[in-house]
Each structure stands twice: as structure tokens, then as C-alpha cells.
Amino acid sequence: MKISDMVAKRTRRLLKGVARSAAVELERLRSIPGTPEELNFFYDVLEAAYVRNDPAPMLDARPDKDLFVGVYCMVVPEELIYAAGAIPVRLCAGCFESSQIGEDRVPRDGCPLVKSSMGLSMQKGLKVFDLCDIVAIPTTCDAKRKLGEELSAFKEVWMIETPHIKDADFSRRIWMEQMYALKAKLETVKRNGTRGKRINARRMAAAIQDTARAQAEMRRLLSLRSAEKPLIWGRQATAVVNAFAYAHVNRWTEAVTRLNNRLAAMAENDQPMADSGRPRIYIAGSPSLFPNLKIPTLVEEMGGVVVADESCAGDRYLYDPVGSTEKNLNDQMLGVASRYLAPCVCPSFTPNDDRLTLIQRMITDFAVDGVLYHVLKGCVVYDFEVNRVENALRNNQIPLLRVETDYNPEDVEQLRTRIEAFIEMLKSKRSRTKQAVS
Amino acid sequence: MSQTYFAGIDAGSTYVKAALMDENQALVAFDQRPTGIDADGTSQKMIAAMAEANGIPADHIQNIIATGYSRRIISMARDTVTEIKAHARGAAWSAPNSIGIRTVIDIGGQDSKVIVLDGDNEILNFAMNDKCAAGTGRFLESLARVLELDISELGPLSLQSNMPLSINSTCVVFAESEVVSLVARKKKREDIVAGIHHSLAKRIAAMARKAGAQPGILLTGGGGRNAGIASALDEALLMDIHVPEYPQLNGALGAALIGMTED
Numbered sequence: 001m002k003i004s005d006m007v008a009k010r011t012r013r014l015l016k017g018v019a020r021s022a023a024v025e026l027e028r029l030r031s032i033p034g035t036p037e038e039l040n041f042f043y044d045v046l047e048a049a050y051v052r053n054d055p056a057p058m059l060d061a062r063p064d065k066d067l068f069v070g071v072y073c074m075v076v077p078e079e080l081i082y083a084a085g086a087i088p089v090r091l092c093a094g095c096f097e098s099s100q101i102g103e104d105r106v107p108r109d110g111c112p113l114v115k116s117s118m119g120l121s122m123q124k125g126l127k128v129f130d131l132c133d134i135v136a137i138p139t140t141c142d143a144k145r146k147l148g149e150e151l152s153a154f155k156e157v158w159m160i161e162t163p164h165i166k167d168a169d170f171s172r173r174i175w176m177e178q179m180y181a182l183k184a185k186l187e188t189v190k191r192n193g194t195r196g197k198r199i200n201a202r203r204m205a206a207a208i209q210d211t212a213r214a215q216a217e218m219r220r221l222l223s224l225r226s227a228e229k230p231l232i233w234g235r236q237a238t239a240v241v242n243a244f245a246y247a248h249v250n251r252w253t254e255a256v257t258r259l260n261n262r263l264a265a266m267a268e269n270d271q272p273m274a275d276s277g278r279p280r281i282y283i284a285g286s287p288s289l290f291p292n293l294k295i296p297t298l299v300e301e302m303g304g305v306v307v308a309d310e311s312c313a314g315d316r317y318l319y320d321p322v323g324s325t326e327k328n329l330n331d332q333m334l335g336v337a338s339r340y341l342a343p344c345v346c347p348s349f350t351p352n353d354d355r356l357t358l359i360q361r362m363i364t365d366f367a368v369d370g371v372l373y374h375v376l377k378g379c380v381v382y383d384f385e386v387n388r389v390e391n392a393l394r395n396n397q398i399p400l401l402r403v404e405t406d407y408n409p410e411d412v413e414q415l416r417t418r419i420e421a422f423i424e425m426l427k428s429k430r431s432r433t434k435q436a437v438s
Numbered sequence: 439m440s441q442t443y444f445a446g447i448d449a450g451s452t453y454v455k456a457a458l459m460d461e462n463q464a465l466v467a468f469d470q471r472p473t474g475i476d477a478d479g480t481s482q483k484m485i486a487a488m489a490e491a492n493g494i495p496a497d498h499i500q501n502i503i504a505t506g507y508s509r510r511i512i513s514m515a516r517d518t519v520t521e522i523k524a525h526a527r528g529a530a531w532s533a534p535n536s537i538g539i540r541t542v543i544d545i546g547g548q549d550s551k552v553i554v555l556d557g558d559n560e561i562l563n564f565a566m567n568d569k570c571a572a573g574t575g576r577f578l579e580s581l582a583r584v585l586e587l588d589i590s591e592l593g594p595l596s597l598q599s600n601m602p603l604s605i606n607s608t609c610v611v612f613a614e615s616e617v618v619s620l621v622a623r624k625k626k627r628e629d630i631v632a633g634i635h636h637s638l639a640k641r642i643a644a645m646a647r648k649a650g651a652q653p654g655i656l657l658t659g660g661g662g663r664n665a666g667i668a669s670a671l672d673e674a675l676l677m678d679i680h681v682p683e684y685p686q687l688n689g690a691l692g693a694a695l696i697g698m699t700e701d
Contacts, residue, residue, distance in 0.1 A: 399563065414549075417507075418566055421522035425561040428523075432560065 011125035015053065017097035018126065022050035025291035029239055034273055038262045039236055041255035042243035046290050049246040050095075055128045060248035061087045063131060067191055070132035070155075072117070072147070073140050074312040075162060075340045077179070079322065081136075082207035082249065084186035085197035089128055090245035091135065092313060093117040094289030096407035098126075105150045106143075111378035112406040113289065114143040121154050128246055133191045136182065138162040141348040141381055158185055166341060166349050179337045204332040208322050210249050217256040218318035224263045225307055226366050229272030231263040234283070234306020235296040241314050242290040278305040279369040279426035282362055284389060284400075286376035287313035292407045294415070295374050302420040303427070307366045310359060312346060319343070347381035355385065356392045363398055370426045372419070373402040399425065443499045445485055446693025447515060448524065449477045449508035452547030452575065452660070456484045457690040458492070458499070459698065463531065467492050468687050477508035485514060501697035505689050507548060519696055521546075521689055526553050526561050528692030529656050532682035539680070540652035543642060543671065544688070545661025547575040552646045565649040572608035573641040575660045580610050581634050584617050585627055589664075592635070595628045596666030602632035608641055632666060639670035646675060653677045658688035 026043050029035075049055045056063040067086035071078065081088040093099075098119030099112045105122065106115045120129045137148040138160040148159050160178050163171035189196040197203065221240070224231055240259065244252050266272065281304040288295055288311060296306045309315050320343040324335030345355035362368065371393060375383045383404070390400045401422040405411055441460055448455040454477055458467040467488040471480055481504075489496055504515035505524035512518070521544070529539040542553040550573045554563045567573045571580075575589075582589045596602075603625055607613040613634070620630050646655075655677055661667050662685025672679045682688060 404568070414566075414568075417520055417522075418564075421520040421561075421564060424520055424523045425564070428560060 011123055014097055014101065014119075014123050015125045018095050018120075019051045019053070021096060022046065022291045025293060026051065028297070029236065029293075032233060032236065035236070036259070036262050036266075038255070038259040039240070041251075041258075042240045045243040045247045045252075046239060049128045050126070050291065053125075053127050055089075055131070055246050058247050058251070059087050059089065060251060063127070064192065065194055067133055067189055067194055067196060068131040069186065069189070070129070070135035072135070072137045072144055073346070074317050075138045075140065075344055075346075076136045076160060076182075077336045077340050078249070079204065079207040079211050079336050080179070080183055080186060080199065082210065083197075083199045083203040084183075084189070085203075086186060086189065087248070089132055090313075091117050091120075091129060091132070092245075092287070092289055093120055094292035094407060095120065096292065096409065098123065099407050106147075109378050111143050111286075111376050112292075113287070113376060113379075114147045116407060118147060118150060121151055134158055134185075134189055136160060140346055141379075143378065158182065162348075163341075164349050165351075166344075171341070172337075175337050175341050176334070179333055183333070199329070201327055201329045201332060204329060204336075205327055208324060208332060208336065210253070212321050214244070214249050214253045214256070215318045215321045217253055217260060218315075220260045221256060221263070222308065222315055222319075224260060224267065227267055227272070228367070229267075229270070229276045230274040230278070230305045230307065231266050232273055233296075233300055234281070234309070235293050235300055237306075238288050238293055238296050238309070238311075238314055239290060241317055244318065245313075274305050278303060279423050279430060280305060280307045280367055281423075282307065282359070282366060282368040282371050283309035283311065283314075283374055284359060284371050285310075285374040285382045285386075286379045287311040288374070289313050294405065294409070294412065295372065295403070298412070298416055298419045299372060299423070302416065302423050304370075304419075304423045307368060308362050310345070310355075310362065312344075316345070316358075347385045352385065356388060359389060360392060360396065363393070363396055368398060369430060370422060371398055371400040372422070373400050375402060375404040377404055377406045399429075440498060441494075443494055444694045444698045445488075445499050445502045446524070446690040446695070446697060447481045447485070447502060447504045447506075447509075447512055448521070448687075448689035448693060449473065449481060449504060449506040449512055450546055450548070450689070451507045453686065454480050454484065454506075454508075455687055455690040456481060456488065457687050457694045458485075458488045458494075459691070459694045461698065463695065463698070465691070466494075468684065468690070470686060473508065478511050478513050481512050482514060503693040503697040505693045516697070519693060522551060522553055522561065522564050524689040524692035524696065525551070525658060526555055526559060526692065527695050528658070528688040528690075529553075529555065530559050531691055531695060532658065532684070532688045533656055534680055534682055537680055538654050539656045540654035541646065542656050542658055542688075543646060543651075543661075543679075544659040545573075545575060545638075545642070545657070545667065546659040547579075550574050550642055550645070550659075550661070552642070552649045552651060554650050554652060563649050565645045567641075567645065570608075571610045573638055573645070577610050577613070577638060578634065578661075578664070580614055581617050584614050585621065585630065587627070587631070592631050593664040593666040596632040596635050597669065599626070599628040599632035601629055602636050603629045605630075605633045605637040608637070613637070632670070635664070635666040635670040636674070639667060639674040643671065643674035651675065651677070655679050656688075657681050658685045660686055662686065662688075
């Protein structure tokens, strides 16, 4: 057998495996009783990316003409990419199948997210990865830094030096320099005769406005999720935000607007998705990325409801808007740069007390009963902060359960027992509090 | 007037345990059998046998609650609870001499857990071992096999040791080869066994400290039947370890008590 045939066969196997896991997860989401039809758009986006392997229509893009820029983490400004006339695609992956392939280049103790993305880049075939002409990777954590280096064997990689002491003056200078360097790079990316457009104030204003609309709808979704009677399941909301990675910003915004209108109507007519007796769970720590929705799914199957999370691929992704009042490019660049660095509470930054403040505020705003602390194996920085978070929560008397897992489904039953016990514990705490009040 | 009885079934990874209680919380009967491949069938037989031996008509047994690893396949059960909740609930009943229990350490066949309770026997926190046999009954079972001992012999034997050896591997497979090499070096079996218990106790003590264990410790599960573990845990935690009369039954008792009081 020729080598090219073997590669083709391996690719077919990977794509088949990825498509099957994604289809199973989508089926699980679609079969949730009472699913409003407004969620279908997001499921279709994920299906286009992972099951049908035809993401271009959802990205409003022409695969042979447009420029695609792959991004990692939530600190790469997508506004700049849109302003250069290119399409951003977030490549932080959640596929177990590809994480096994990625292990050829990522050490065993590396995180599954990096392994999974590595695998999908190495073994060509999945279009959301193959379409990208260049990949922009910030130097947030160790794994992302080394991912960039390894990926450069397969792709053009643009590293973005991310300062880790956010509040320092030198960090702001470094970051601004990096933003301008990225801008210059995007303006010169070429493919089949297409070139990145010159980023000017008009194009930036449009991109900032489009993204701001998405952020505003995201905050509206969050405020709807704070309702006493849950209007949407956490795993559904996770899929909504995950879909942002593979959809054009404006189409995504329209779909979230429709969803929010529907949820508002459900609230108005007192038709909640779940009853208010369920313990309200906040998921802290590592992100849940489609199709690995293991953690929110287990929480909700075992009797809880995920009301919010602090994930960089979840509720934190699209929270903060860009503050720019002047319509000149410098001011826009400053606004965009600040929005992506200052409010990010990724534990790769230090000091990171902002994160504790954020979590405590969310706990209060969402009337949270318990925190599920999700550690993806190998994500050392999130694991480092678990004690600080637990101590901070002790003052609020909010219990925390730490679970460490990866994309392998083999530990689901062990996790299920712990999560079920955690929820039982929260339920009995709730009923005691109620008794004490009455 | 006919009596009402309550049953709890703890379908664990290794054994199914069943407890039958009357409405005054007195233990009427109990049974335990290897889980085998049909936990559901095994538990049906156990309930039927307990009922018959005590002359109780089957319909007088109410609200059967199942717990343990295979709890979801027990068809007789009206409801299921996690092992954590069942053990927490059983603690006050099982506690010898009415000692106030603030921490339950359960060493089962496939996992170990630490459950911290408040003064009202409500769960404050809990911890379980990760997906690995280290610190579980399975760890002891495989090492007993290497030493050609029955698991019930481990406890008494280890108490004869004056100088426990150190077993450093927490992984069952590596610990096995460590034990094999100690046997080859003609080390005393009681010292090896005591070393195994200390290694297990150290691992569980670390988990217990992390979970915030409080004095008033109850040792349950199969591990509670091994006096060597109780003594090693006592040393590792520097706290008194209390062992109930039926350590393995604690989960099933807890389940029965839950069936009695919750509807």
C-alpha cells in the first residue's frame, strides 16, 4: 500500500471518529425535552464543523477565496481579523479522538485541549483546521507556547507575546506593540491572490460594533440565566458559546437574539426549562469544549443545573465590550487591546486576584449553591488556584468539588458518583436552610 | 398489627451487602455475597432469603434503597443514593458506644472515600480516590495473593510486626513487584504486610487531611475488618479510629435508614 493511501485511510478513520462523537453529543443535546427550536442554529453550526465537515456556509465564507485565521485562547482580538477582511476560527478543540494523535507531539502530561488541537492540525482532513491560512497563538500558558512551536511544522504560526503581569506599564506597552504587529501581519496575509485588507478606522469601527452586538446579546443571555427558575440548561448554553468559534459573528448574534427573545417569553409565561428545586452549580476552571461536554452534562443528569461558568470558551469569552469612544484607529487599537488583556482572568496571569473577585460576584449574582471546579489534566495553572478559590468561597459557605479529567470518556462513571454525591449534599443543605427559615 | 421492615442494599464492586431493619431501627438480618456478574439477581436472592429466614412476608419490606457501584441496576429498589450519602447516614447508627462521628473513612473494594460530617451528621465535604486501585481493597487483595495469604489473615499478621517495611509504590502493579522482591530477600511476612498497611494508610490519611477530617473517625467497608489498617491509620492521622461491629454493612444500613425516614 502506498504511503499516501495509508495517510488517507488514517484521515478517514479520524474524521469518522470525530464525526461520530460529535453526532452522539448533538443527539444528546437535541433530545433534551422542551428544547426550543431557537437552539437549532448552534447545533447546526457544530454539526457543520464536526459532523458534515462543511463549515464555510456557517462562517459566511467562500473556502476558495476568503482568508481564514485560526486563533487560540480568548485574548486574540477577533475584531482585528474581521477588520482585515478575514474570518477568525477558534481552534481550541475538544475531540478525544484527535487528542490521541496529538500525543505524538505533546507530552503525556500536556493538556487534552492542546493534544486535541495538535492532532487535528497534524492529521489533515477537518476543514475548520485545514481552512486556516495562518494561526495566531498567544503565549498564555506553557502548553500554548509549545503548541505554537510544534504547529509551525504544519502551518504558518504567528505568536503573540502575552505579558503575564497585567497591571504593569511595560505589559501595556508590550501588548500594544503586539497588537500593532498582529495588525501588520493580518494586512499582508496572502492566499490565492487574496490579500488581507488594510485595517482602517472605518473597518475597525464596523468590526468593533459587530462584536459588541454579540457581546451585548451574550450578557443578555447571562442575565436570563440568572432567573430563579432556569430557562436554559447549562450544557445548552455551553454549546451556544462554543458555536461562536465556527459561525460568522453576525449570524451568531442574530441567532442568540432570537434565543434570548424566546427565553424572555418563557420567563414571561412562567414556562421554565427546569424546576427551581435543583441545586445551582457554577463551573469554574478549565473550559468545556464541544464535543466534550462531560462535566456540564453530568452535573445536570445528576440533578443540578449549571447556571453560569467562568470558562474562556463559555461565559467569560464574550462578556466584556470594547471601550472606545473616538473613531480614530489609535484609540480603537487601544480599546481593543485593553479589552483582551485587562479583564481576562486566565490563571496564566499573575497576580490574579481579579479571578476571585469575579467568581465571588458570580456566586452572588447567580445565587449559586455549589462550585464544580473543573481541572483538565495537565492544566497546572487552574489546578494551582483551586485552593485560593476554595478558601475564598469558604467565607460565603459555598462548597467546592474539584474534579480532574480529560477528554477520555472512561472515567464518566467515577465522576458521576462524585458529582451525584455533591449534588445530594447541596440538596440536603438547601432543605435544611429552608427548614431553618420556616 | 403487622410490622413494617426496611431494607438497604449496597451493591459494591466486590460484594453485595444487604441490611434488614425494623421500624425501630433495630437490625433484624443482614447478608453479604460476592457481587458476581448479576448484582440484581444476587440482591433479590438475598432479600428473599432474609425474609424467609425471619418469617417476614415479602410485602412487609418497604422502601428498599440501593447504593453502591451497581445501585442503578437493582430492580427491587424504590430509589438510589450515592455511597457517600449512605455511609454518612449509617455512621451514627454504626458508631460504637455512641461516639460522635465527624469523619467516615470507607475502604471498599474499588474505591476509598473520606466523608466529613458536621455535628448533625450532615455532609460537609468528601473526597474519593482517583480512578486507580491504590488505597483500596483491591490493592490489599492483590498483595495478599502475592504473599499467598487470605485477605482475612492480613490484619492479625501485621499486628505482630515490630518493624514495618516500607512499600513505596502506590500503584498496585509496582507494589506487587516490590513485595515480590521483599519476599525474595526473605523479609518477614508480618513486616511486609504491616508495610503494605502503612503505605495504604498514608495515602488515605493524605486524602483525609485534604478533605478536612475531624476527630471522631469511623472506619467502614471491608477495610474496617482489618485491624492492621485501623492501627496504621491511627498512626498516620494521629487520631483514634473507631471500628463498628459491622463495618462492611455501614452503607447498606445507611440506605435502610434513608428508606425509613425519607419519602
